[in-house]
Amino acid sequence: xxxxxxxxxxxxxxxxxxxxxxxxxxxxxxxxxxxxxxxxxxxxxxxxxxxxxxxxxxxxxxxxxxxxxxxxxxxxxxxxxxxxxxxxxxxxxxxxxxxxxxxxxxxxxxxxxxxxxxxxxxxxxxxxxxxxxxxxxxxxxxxxxxxxxxxxxxxxxxxxxxxxxxxxxxxxxxxxxxxxxxxxxxxxxxxxxxxxxxxxxxxxxxxxxxxxxxxxxxxxxxxxxxxxxxxxxxxxxxxxxxxxxxxxxxxxxxxxxxxxxxxxxxxxxxxxxxxxxxxxxxxxxxxxxxxxxxxxxxxxxxxxxxxxxxxxxxxxxxxxxxxxxxxxxxxxxxxxxxxxxxxxxxxxxxxxxxxx
Amino acid sequence: xxxxxxxxxxxxxxxxxxxxxxxxxxxxxxxxxxxxxxxxxxxxxxxxxxxxxxxxxxxxxxxxxxxxxxxxxxxxxxxxxxxxxxxxxxxxxxxxxxxxxxxxxxxxxxxxxxxxxxxxxxxxxxxxxxxxxxxxxxxxxxxxxxxxxxxxxxxxxxxxxxxxxxxxxxxxxxxxxxxxxxxxxxxxxxxxxxxxxxxxxxxxxxxxxxxxxxxxxxxxxxxxxxxxxxxxxxxxxxxxxxxxxxxxxxxxxxxxxxxxxxxxxxxxxxxxx
Numbered sequence: 001x002x003x004x005x006x007x008x009x010x011x012x013x014x015x016x017x018x019x020x021x022x023x024x025x026x027x028x029x030x031x032x033x034x035x036x037x038x039x040x041x042x043x044x045x046x047x048x049x050x051x052x053x054x055x056x057x058x059x060x061x062x063x064x065x066x067x068x069x070x071x072x073x074x075x076x077x078x079x080x081x082x083x084x085x086x087x088x089x090x091x092x093x094x095x096x097x098x099x100x101x102x103x104x105x106x107x108x109x110x111x112x113x114x115x116x117x118x119x120x121x122x123x124x125x126x127x128x129x130x131x132x133x134x135x136x137x138x139x140x141x142x143x144x145x146x147x148x149x150x151x152x153x154x155x156x157x158x159x160x161x162x163x164x165x166x167x168x169x170x171x172x173x174x175x176x177x178x179x180x181x182x183x184x185x186x187x188x189x190x191x192x193x194x195x196x197x198x199x200x201x202x203x204x205x206x207x208x209x210x211x212x213x214x215x216x217x218x219x220x221x222x223x224x225x226x227x228x229x230x231x232x233x234x235x236x237x238x239x240x241x242x243x244x245x246x247x248x249x250x251x252x253x254x255x256x257x258x259x260x261x262x263x264x265x266x267x268x269x270x271x272x273x274x275x276x277x278x279x280x281x282x283x284x285x286x287x288x289x290x291x292x293x294x295x296x297x298x299x300x301x302x303x304x305x306x307x308x309x310x311x312x313x314x315x316x317x318x319x320x321x322x323x324x325x326x327x328x329x330x331x332x333x334x335x336x337x338x339x340x341x342x343x344x345x346x347x348x349x350x351x352x353x354x355x356x
Numbered sequence: 357x358x359x360x361x362x363x364x365x366x367x368x369x370x371x372x373x374x375x376x377x378x379x380x381x382x383x384x385x386x387x388x389x390x391x392x393x394x395x396x397x398x399x400x401x402x403x404x405x406x407x408x409x410x411x412x413x414x415x416x417x418x419x420x421x422x423x424x425x426x427x428x429x430x431x432x433x434x435x436x437x438x439x440x441x442x443x444x445x446x447x448x449x450x451x452x453x454x455x456x457x458x459x460x461x462x463x464x465x466x467x468x469x470x471x472x473x474x475x476x477x478x479x480x481x482x483x484x485x486x487x488x489x490x491x492x493x494x495x496x497x498x499x500x501x502x503x504x505x506x507x508x509x510x511x512x513x514x515x516x517x518x519x520x521x522x523x524x525x526x527x528x529x530x531x532x533x534x535x536x537x538x539x540x541x542x543x544x545x546x547x548x549x550x551x552x553x554x555x556x557x558x559x560x561x562x563x564x565x566x567x568x569x570x571x572x573x574x575x576x577x578x579x580x581x582x583x584x585x586x587x588x589x590x591x592x593x594x595x596x597x598x599x600x601x602x603x604x605x606x607x608x609x610x611x612x613x614x615x616x617x618x619x620x621x622x623x624x625x626x627x628x629x
Contacts, residue, residue: 051525071528084526088544098530101540153531 001062001156001189002027003048008057010043010213017043019213021057030183030190032200034236035210041193042081044210045159048191049078061156077155081162083146085134091145092130095120098153120148123182140171147179151186160192164199176203197237201225209233227264231352234278241284241322247275252351255318257296262349271353278350281325285345286312288334295345298322300338305331312336314344388606391599403600408576409585412601415493416582417608420561423500427557428550431508438509439516453509456502461566464502469571472498491573496581499567504557511553512546519545548624555616562609 008021018040025031033041046052048059050071059066066074086094095117099108108116121127124144134142143163150158163179164172180203183190194200200207201221209216209224209232216236217229228234235242245254250269252259259277261269268275285291298314301321310331314322322344336342392400403409438450456464472479472489479490489495519542527537565583572579574588582605589598 049529051529071525072531072533074529075531076529078526078529080522080526082520082522084520084522086523086526086541086544088547097527097532097540101527101530101532101536149530 003157003189003191004060004063005044005048006058006060008044008047008059009055010040010047010052011055016213018047018054021215023208023215023218025189025191027062028187028189030180030203030205031192032204032207033191033193033210034195034197034200034207036195036236038212039210040213041210042161045078045161045191045193048157049076049159050074051078075153075156077150077153077158079143079146079150079158079160079163081165083134083142085142085146085149087134090131090133091121091126091137092117094134094145095149095152097149116152117148120152123151124148138171139167140175143167143175147182155188158188158190160190162194163192164196165194172199179203201237209236211236228278228350231276231278231354234350234352239281239323239325241279241281241320243277243279243316243320245275245277246273247351247353248272252277252349254296254320255316257317259294259296259346259349261351262346264348265351268351268353273353275351275353278352279346279348281311281323282309283347283349284322284324285347286324286326286330286334286336287343287345290343291345295343298342298344300336300340300342302338303331303336314342316344385606388599388602391596392603395596395600399596400600403597404604408580409601409604411577412580412582412585413604413608415496415580416562416605417612419493419496419500419581420558422497423504423561424554424558426497426501427504427508428554431505431512431553431557432546432550435509435512435516439513453506456504457506461503461564462570465499465567465570468495468499468502468567472571490571491575491579493572493579495571495573496568496579499571500561500564503564503567504561507556507560508550508553511556512549515546515549548620551616551620551623555613555620558616559609559613562605 003023003025005021005023008018009016010018021040021044023044033044035041043052047054050066050069061069061074086097089097096113099113099116102108118127118130121130124147126141126144126148129137129141129145134145137145160179164175167175176199192203201224204221206218207221207224208218211232217224217233219227219229224233225237228237234240243252243254245252247253247261247268249272250261252261252275254277285295287295290297297317300312300314302313304311304313305328309325310328312324312326312331314324316322324344334342395403434453438446438453469476469490471477472482472495474480474483474488474490476490482489487494489498523541523545524537527541528534532540563583564581565587568581569584569587572581572584574580574584576585580588582601586598586601586605589595589601
């Protein structure tokens with residue numbers, strides 16, 4: 001089901017939790033709300049579910065105003081961050097809950113409920129746990145029970161609040177892949193909240209980057225990563241080196257170095273004033289000798305070679321810390337050790353002017 | 357297996373526990389058995405099976421059960437209101453719950469008698485309907501309800517504060533009505549605490565003397581509870597008879613409390629296993 005949010009505003013006793021939110025989610029889309037805690041992403045999710053009422057603005061489901069719909073009438077599945085499983089019920093009864101509370105007229109028969117619950121439990125690979133209690137399950141299993149319980153009511157939209165937040169890294173990876181597959185299978189509109197950029201970039205069709213109650217950017221993972229709309233998005237998504245300097249005549253001045261404003265920045269090149277320059281660690285070329293006017297000197301501080309790439313921490317000529325990621329091959333050729341003097345040349349940069 | 361504790365002192369604290377409980381509870385209670393043993397088995401049964409004793413026993417346990425049930429039902433409502441809502445005077449109302457703890461029960465008994473007597477503020481409205489509270493079994497229930505109120509509320513409050521409101525929200529998103537969410541999700545989670553509160557209120561009511569003595573009128577066979585019967589035996593210097601009744605009371609209470617404890621553990625086990 002499509003969701004259309006217009007001009008939404010929510011205030012909690014003087015604190016503006018959401019301001020001027022406009023968001024349209026297409027049928028069957030998998031959307032991530034990405035932001036730090038306190039950015040309003042969970043509040044937005046709760047308003048969509050009807051667990052919170054907005055102070056202004058409207059929500060439409062498939063074009064129909066949902067403002068007056070109660071939580072139970074919305075038929076929106078909500079998976080809570082801490083699962084909110086019913087501890088006094090078995091896994092089976094937890095999943096059956098949404099079916100058992102239906103009004104007598106539309107409630108499925110006991111045998112239909114049984115069949116449906118077992119089908120869902122098989123889907124989340126927990127059928128053999130049907131008679132256990134939630135306290136006897138691991139975090140990942142609880143998460144899957146919570147999902148099965150939500151899917152039992154055949155929700156029109158699935159909302160997930162930090163779905164993998166409290167799981168360890170391996171389980172998280174597994175569940176991510178599993179959720180992606182499930183979404184493709186069911187084709188249901190999904191919105192999930194996360195503070196983990198990797199999760200958002202890996203899972204979502206579209207990412208909504210939120211900050212301080214506002215939407216900073218909406219776009220595909222490639223879009224928000226490669227073409228950040230502003231300084232916040234650039235620094236929030238992925239690792240990034242941030243340098244403060246001045247922009248003039250299409251060049252950014254940092255200490256004794258000046259770098260040409262990259263082509264991707266468009267009209268920013270003609271601005272002048274204080275500016276921030278962003279370079280991703282993997283977009284910095286590292287050399288023993290100067291590679292020309294686009295490069296600047298730096299000193300190696302530490303090296304971490306544990307991982308698919310080697311992470312090198314340096315200090316730029318003007319004193320700012322710099323991180324560089326490079327391949328193991330290149331690292332071996334360069335023979336870098338702490339104290340080594342090198343030259344860095346950005347292959348690409350993003351410049352944001354914050355004071356004209 | 358030997359476990360290392362950050363704070364040592366198991367031996368010391370166990371010693372204190374055992375010594376303290378012996379002096380305060382065990383030794384005084386054991387004298388009941390010695391006193392009872394002083395009379396023969398025939399005399400014991402003659403005292404215990406006397407119609408007056410049986411009537412008092414019935415009234416005591418019946419009235420205590422009714423009072424504990426009433427307190428459980430309304431205690432849930434009071435605790436719920438105090439925990440879930442913020443309203444003016446909440447602090448004052450919260451403090452009021454403890455009044456039955458603090459007030460001398462004889463004062464409570466006198467007040468309740470004055471209110472519920474045939475010409476009292478409340479009693480006069482009940483008399484036309486033929487309802488008699490003071491000097492009737494109903495009066496005993498009223499007094500026992502009064503003294504038991506704090507137990508259920510105070511047992512439930514911390515549990516309710518811990519209860520995640522997300523559980524009710526989850527129930528609502530799954531299509532449950534408010535009533536369904538309460539009866540199927542909230543109430544079962546509260547059940548162990550309600551049982552614990554019920555047990556405490558019940559135990560308190562079995563032993564209550566001060567308030568009942570005024571409102572019940574102490575009519576043998578009709579409104580006499582066990583503590584009153586024991587007291588009247590003592591006044592007639594029938595120490596052995598008093599001890600025999602005390603022992604029976606103690607045994608029945610112990611069995612009921614044990615049963616309630618088992619039930620409470622059983623209902624709590626699933627939540628924490």
